[in-house]
Amino acid sequence: MAFTDITTRHTNMKPAARRLPTLRMILDVWKSRRALARLDAQRLDDIGINSERATRESAKPIWDVPATWRD
Template identity: 60%
Template sequence: MAMTDCTAHSTQFSRPAARGFSIVKMIDVWRSRRALAQLDSTRLDDIGLSVKRAAAEEAKPIWDVPATWRD
Protein backbone atom coordinates (compact mmCIF):
# COMPACT_ATOMS: atom_id res chain seq x y z
CA MET A 1 0.00 0.00 0.00
CA ALA A 2 2.81 2.44 0.81
CA MET A 3 4.40 1.70 -2.56
CA THR A 4 1.19 2.71 -4.36
CA ASP A 5 1.00 5.98 -2.41
CA CYS A 6 4.63 6.78 -3.29
CA THR A 7 3.96 6.21 -6.98
CA ALA A 8 0.90 8.43 -6.92
CA HIS A 9 2.86 11.26 -5.30
CA SER A 10 5.75 11.05 -7.76
CA THR A 11 3.31 11.45 -10.64
CA GLN A 12 2.00 14.66 -9.06
CA PHE A 13 5.51 16.06 -8.58
CA SER A 14 6.44 15.50 -12.22
CA ARG A 15 3.74 17.85 -13.51
CA PRO A 16 5.35 21.20 -12.50
CA ALA A 17 8.68 20.11 -13.98
CA ALA A 18 6.95 19.30 -17.25
CA ARG A 19 5.74 22.90 -17.41
CA GLY A 20 9.32 24.07 -17.05
CA PHE A 21 9.39 25.46 -13.52
CA SER A 22 10.90 22.80 -11.32
CA ILE A 23 11.57 22.70 -7.61
CA VAL A 24 15.25 23.33 -8.35
CA LYS A 25 14.40 26.57 -10.16
CA MET A 26 12.10 27.61 -7.33
CA ILE A 27 14.91 27.12 -4.83
CA ASP A 28 17.26 29.12 -7.05
CA VAL A 29 14.77 32.00 -7.19
CA TRP A 30 14.33 31.87 -3.42
CA ARG A 31 18.10 31.94 -2.83
CA SER A 32 18.61 34.81 -5.27
CA ARG A 33 15.90 36.92 -3.69
CA ARG A 34 17.20 36.18 -0.22
CA ALA A 35 20.72 37.22 -1.23
CA LEU A 36 19.34 40.39 -2.82
CA ALA A 37 17.55 41.28 0.41
CA GLN A 38 20.82 41.02 2.33
CA LEU A 39 22.65 43.62 0.21
CA ASP A 40 23.17 47.07 1.66
CA SER A 41 22.15 50.26 -0.17
CA THR A 42 25.66 50.85 -1.58
CA ARG A 43 25.77 47.44 -3.22
CA LEU A 44 22.21 47.80 -4.47
CA ASP A 45 23.21 51.13 -6.06
CA ASP A 46 26.08 49.31 -7.79
CA ILE A 47 23.62 47.00 -9.54
CA GLY A 48 21.09 49.75 -10.22
CA LEU A 49 18.41 48.88 -7.67
CA SER A 50 16.86 50.90 -4.89
CA VAL A 51 16.29 49.49 -1.42
CA LYS A 52 12.54 49.74 -2.01
CA ARG A 53 12.74 47.78 -5.30
CA ALA A 54 14.94 45.10 -3.73
CA ALA A 55 12.49 44.71 -0.84
CA ALA A 56 9.60 44.39 -3.29
CA GLU A 57 11.45 41.72 -5.26
CA GLU A 58 12.31 39.80 -2.11
CA ALA A 59 8.67 39.84 -0.98
CA LYS A 60 7.40 38.14 -4.16
CA PRO A 61 6.43 34.47 -3.97
CA ILE A 62 8.91 32.06 -5.52
CA TRP A 63 6.59 31.19 -8.42
CA ASP A 64 6.24 34.84 -9.45
CA VAL A 65 8.95 35.06 -12.10
CA PRO A 66 9.11 36.30 -15.69
CA ALA A 67 7.92 33.81 -18.31
CA THR A 68 11.41 33.79 -19.84
CA TRP A 69 12.75 32.11 -16.68
CA ARG A 70 10.40 29.16 -17.22
CA ASP A 71 12.36 27.31 -19.86
Protein backbone atom coordinates in the same frame (compact mmCIF):
# COMPACT_ATOMS: atom_id res chain seq x y z
CA MET B 1 15.09 33.35 -40.26
CA ALA B 2 16.03 34.22 -36.67
CA PHE B 3 12.36 34.73 -35.87
CA THR B 4 11.60 31.18 -36.99
CA ASP B 5 14.45 29.86 -34.85
CA ILE B 6 13.04 31.54 -31.76
CA THR B 7 9.46 30.40 -32.31
CA THR B 8 10.35 26.78 -33.08
CA ARG B 9 12.83 26.36 -30.25
CA HIS B 10 10.28 24.68 -27.93
CA THR B 11 8.31 22.67 -30.45
CA ASN B 12 9.38 19.35 -28.90
CA MET B 13 8.20 20.36 -25.45
CA LYS B 14 4.68 19.99 -24.16
CA PRO B 15 2.97 23.37 -23.61
CA ALA B 16 2.72 22.84 -19.84
CA ALA B 17 6.45 22.11 -19.60
CA ARG B 18 7.21 25.56 -20.99
CA ARG B 19 5.06 27.35 -18.41
CA LEU B 20 5.50 25.54 -15.13
CA PRO B 21 8.54 26.38 -13.00
CA THR B 22 10.60 23.42 -11.84
CA LEU B 23 11.59 22.82 -8.25
CA ARG B 24 15.14 23.84 -9.16
CA MET B 25 13.91 27.16 -10.57
CA ILE B 26 11.87 27.83 -7.45
CA LEU B 27 14.86 27.13 -5.20
CA ASP B 28 17.09 29.35 -7.33
CA VAL B 29 14.57 32.19 -7.11
CA TRP B 30 14.28 31.74 -3.36
CA LYS B 31 18.05 31.87 -2.91
CA SER B 32 18.37 34.89 -5.19
CA ARG B 33 15.66 36.80 -3.38
CA ARG B 34 17.17 36.03 0.02
CA ALA B 35 20.53 37.28 -1.20
CA LEU B 36 18.92 40.39 -2.67
CA ALA B 37 17.21 41.15 0.63
CA ARG B 38 20.59 41.10 2.40
CA LEU B 39 22.36 43.56 0.09
CA ASP B 40 23.23 46.96 1.48
CA ALA B 41 22.53 50.26 -0.31
CA GLN B 42 25.96 50.40 -1.94
CA ARG B 43 25.63 46.89 -3.42
CA LEU B 44 22.10 47.64 -4.65
CA ASP B 45 23.45 50.77 -6.33
CA ASP B 46 26.16 48.63 -7.97
CA ILE B 47 23.51 46.47 -9.64
CA GLY B 48 21.33 49.45 -10.50
CA ILE B 49 18.27 49.03 -8.30
CA ASN B 50 17.00 50.92 -5.29
CA SER B 51 16.07 49.51 -1.90
CA GLU B 52 12.32 49.84 -2.58
CA ARG B 53 12.53 47.70 -5.69
CA ALA B 54 14.76 45.17 -3.91
CA THR B 55 12.25 44.95 -1.06
CA ARG B 56 9.36 44.38 -3.48
CA GLU B 57 11.24 41.70 -5.38
CA SER B 58 12.46 39.86 -2.29
CA ALA B 59 8.94 39.84 -0.83
CA LYS B 60 7.42 38.00 -3.80
CA PRO B 61 6.32 34.40 -3.22
CA ILE B 62 8.75 31.67 -4.27
CA TRP B 63 6.42 30.30 -6.93
CA ASP B 64 6.38 33.67 -8.72
CA VAL B 65 9.20 32.73 -11.10
CA PRO B 66 10.19 35.28 -13.75
CA ALA B 67 8.94 34.31 -17.22
CA THR B 68 12.46 34.58 -18.60
CA TRP B 69 13.55 31.72 -16.33
CA ARG B 70 10.95 29.41 -17.88
CA ASP B 71 12.29 29.63 -21.44
